[in-house]
Amino acid sequence: MSNNAHAADAGSDAQFGRSLRVGLFAIVVPVAVIAGLVGYVVSHTSPAAALNATSMPAAVAQRIEKVGTVTVQDNTPHVARTGEEVFKGSCTACHTAGALGSPKFGDAAAWAPRIATGYAALLQSALKGKNSMPAQGGGVYDEIEVGRAVVYMANAGGAKFAEPKAAAPVASSK
Ligand code: HEC
Numbered sequence: 001m002s003n004n005a006h007a008a009d010a011g012s013d014a015q016f017g018r019s020l021r022v023g024l025f026a027i028v029v030p031v032a033v034i035a036g037l038v039g040y041v042v043s044h045t046s047p048a049a050a051l052n053a054t055s056m057p058a059a060v061a062q063r064i065e066k067v068g069t070v071t072v073q074d075n076t077p078h079v080a081r082t083g084e085e086v087f088k089g090s091c092t093a094c095h096t097a098g099a100l101g102s103p104k105f106g107d108a109a110a111w112a113p114r115i116a117t118g119y120a121a122l123l124q125s126a127l128k129g130k131n132s133m134p135a136q137g138g139g140v141y142d143e144i145e146v147g148r149a150v151v152y153m154a155n156a157g158g159a160k161f162a163e164p165k166a167a168a169p170v171a172s173s174k
Contacts, residue, residue: 080148081145082148083152084152086145086146086152087152090136090141093138101132106157107157110157111156111158112158115154119159119161122154126147127143144164148163
């Protein structure tokens with residue numbers, strides 16, 4: 001019996017060593033994973049982290065990019081976007097499906113009474129927002145870009161507005 005007990009002791013020593021290693025793994029791995037996740041979340045939410053992330057200029061540029069400007073010309077500093085580009089960048093989020101009660105793109109019946117108020121009124125609504133529609137559709141655009149998007153949408157809904165001229169000095173000089 002004592003022999004057996006000794007063998008069992010030796011066995012449990014080895015076993016203890018094994019479970020110690022397994023135990024360490026069971027702690028180290030989840031801790032590493034959690035630390036990684038926390039790091040990920042922090043680097044994606046903290047403005048300070050964003051500012052410090054100079055090693056990731058692309059990521060920073062993306063973070064401070066205008067909302068909804070996923071177009072080819074994003075990085076060209078001052079080429080005013082076309083109405084279609086602005087539409088695809090922001091307005092489509094609601095107007096393609098008619099979300100939140102917005103006049104649907106191409107729906108002449110929905111647009112007719114609005115078109116009747118005139119381009120200037122529609123432009124003001126688009127620039128400043130109206131009821132559920134945020135100013136500039138939630139994007140940040142030059143007035144001419146919003147104007148072009150209004151014309152693009154209104155004309156698709158039956159209007160015959162002329163595209164606003166680029167000649168008018170644009171507010172932003174940056
Ligand atoms: C978050 C959803 C949303 C987005 C994004 C959005 N709109 Fe709208 N839009 C609306 C809603 C809702 C209305 C209807 C507002 C009302 O009459 O109550 C509306 C109405 C309009 C009208 C008619 C305004 C009037 O006076 O009758 C114009 C013009 C317009 N949007 C232009 C735009 C343009 C241009 C963009 C993109 C730059 C855009 N919208 C993006 C929700 C949106």
